[in-house]
Amino acid sequence: MALGIAVTIDVMRMADVPGVHEVERLSFATPWPAHAFEQELTGNRLARYVVARAGSGPMERVVGFAGVWLMVDEAHITTFGVHPDWRRQGIGRRLMVRLLELAGDLRARRMTLEVRAGNLAAQALYHGFGFEVAGRRPRYYTDDGEDALVMTTPPIADKGMRDVLRRERERLDGEAPA
Numbered sequence: 001m002a003l004g005i006a007v008t009i010d011v012m013r014m015a016d017v018p019g020v021h022e023v024e025r026l027s028f029a030t031p032w033p034a035h036a037f038e039q040e041l042t043g044n045r046l047a048r049y050v051v052a053r054a055g056s057g058p059m060e061r062v063v064g065f066a067g068v069w070l071m072v073d074e075a076h077i078t079t080f081g082v083h084p085d086w087r088r089q090g091i092g093r094r095l096m097v098r099l100l101e102l103a104g105d106l107r108a109r110r111m112t113l114e115v116r117a118g119n120l121a122a123q124a125l126y127h128g129f130g131f132e133v134a135g136r137r138p139r140y141y142t143d144d145g146e147d148a149l150v151m152t153t154p155p156i157a158d159k160g161m162r163d164v165l166r167r168e169r170e171r172l173d174g175e176a177p178a
Helices: 014-027 034-043 091-105 120-128 159-173
Strands: 007-011 047-054 061-071 074-082 110-116 132-137 148-152
Touching (some): 007 091, 014 034, 014 047, 014 074, 047 091, 061 091, 091 110, 091 120, 091 159, 110 120
Antiparallel strands (some): 007 047, 061 074, 110 148
16 A cells, blocks of 8 residues: 555445455455445445545555445445555545445434454444444354444434534544545
């Protein structure tokens, strides 16, 4: 990774799927196949996906992605990944800001997700965005039987969540390009 390369968050396109799949393979023990992302983009009306792209033109590459399903009034984060070489550079934070904005645009009441019980870095990111542990799914992950923590936000329209989003936007506005 080169320092100072601009990172943008945008809607996922079909052309992004190979890059998304690369990040997926590098990030998860049991990755989704590329065709699953293609199906999500073309056949799942409940799904919305975003990508983090670094660079521009022919040097542009996908360095992160995230997706939500809008189920009634809940935005459920289905997947979230950042390329290992680009972690700890604020990309996860940028993706979370965009997902919260997207959830608000979709009029979701709150956001939920499952996270590995042992993934403390991800949990810390989610806590910073107002998520709290609401439950546990024993042996949720099929690759190793690890438990998942179910995390959820307070209502997105509440002042506290609006303040979190404002604070995070201001934090990102004050940073140099990732």
